[in-house]
Amino acid sequence: MITLTYDHELTLISQTIPKDSNGNPLTDGIGNPIINEVKTVILCGLKSVSRNEFYNAAAAGLKPEIVFVVHGYEYNGERIVEFEDNRYRVIRTYMTDFEEVELVCEKVIGDG
Numbered sequence: 001m002i003t004l005t006y007d008h009e010l011t012l013i014s015q016t017i018p019k020d021s022n023g024n025p026l027t028d029g030i031g032n033p034i035i036n037e038v039k040t041v042i043l044c045g046l047k048s049v050s051r052n053e054f055y056n057a058a059a060a061g062l063k064p065e066i067v068f069v070v071h072g073y074e075y076n077g078e079r080i081v082e083f084e085d086n087r088y089r090v091i092r093t094y095m096t097d098f099e100e101v102e103l104v105c106e107k108v109i110g111d112g
Contacts, residue, residue, distance in 0.1 A: 004045040004047075004069055004100075005045060006043040006044060006045050006069075006071075007043065007045075008043065008044050008045070008046055008068075008083070009041055009042075009043060009044075009083075010041070010042055010043070010044040010068050010070065010081055010082070010083050011039050011040065011041050011042075011081060011082040011083070012039070012040045012041075012042060012074075012075065012076070012078040012081055013037050013038070013039050013040075013078055013080040013081060013082060013087075014037070014038045014040075014076065014078050015035050015036070015037055015079075015080065016035070016036050016038075017033045017034065017035055017036070018034060018036060039082070040074075040078075042070060042071070042074045044068045044069055044070045045068070045069035045070075046066065046067070046068065046069070047066075047067040047068075047069060047102065048066075048067065049064040049065060049066065049067055049104065063106045063107070064091060064092075064104050064105065064106055065088070065105065065106055065107050066083070066088065066105050067102050067103065067104050067105070068081065068083070068102070068103040068105065069096070069100055069101070069102050069103075070100070070101055070103060071099060071100065071101075072095065072098070072099055072100060072101045075093075075101050075103070078090065080108070081103065081105060086107055086108075087107070087108040088105035088106060088107055088108060089105060089106055089107075089108050090103045090104070090105050091104055091105060091106050092104040
């Protein structure tokens with residue numbers, strides 16, 4: 001049995017859109033919503049995307065590139081993560097046991 005080590009840093013990013021006193025989203029000068037990000041750095045393990053998962057996801061228009069393994073108690077449903085100066089979108093989560101969650105991710109191409 002191979003033991004996975006948690007020796008890589010992963011930044012979990014939660015995003016919120018603040019609202020004004022009327023409950024409307026705050027926007028910049030041209031109408032785009034203002035997004036606040038809260039970043040939390042945790043340790044993770046790395047896995048490759050399986051061949052089967054890669055082809056099944058590609059059929060649905062997704063491009064999984066990497067799998068991050070994190071402790072379940074540290075993951076709160078964040079949909080964006082950063083790893084080695086690259087931003088990734090979580091396209092699927094999988095709870096491997098009561099302690100670990102796999103985050104299957106695809107690279108975010110543009111930011112805006």
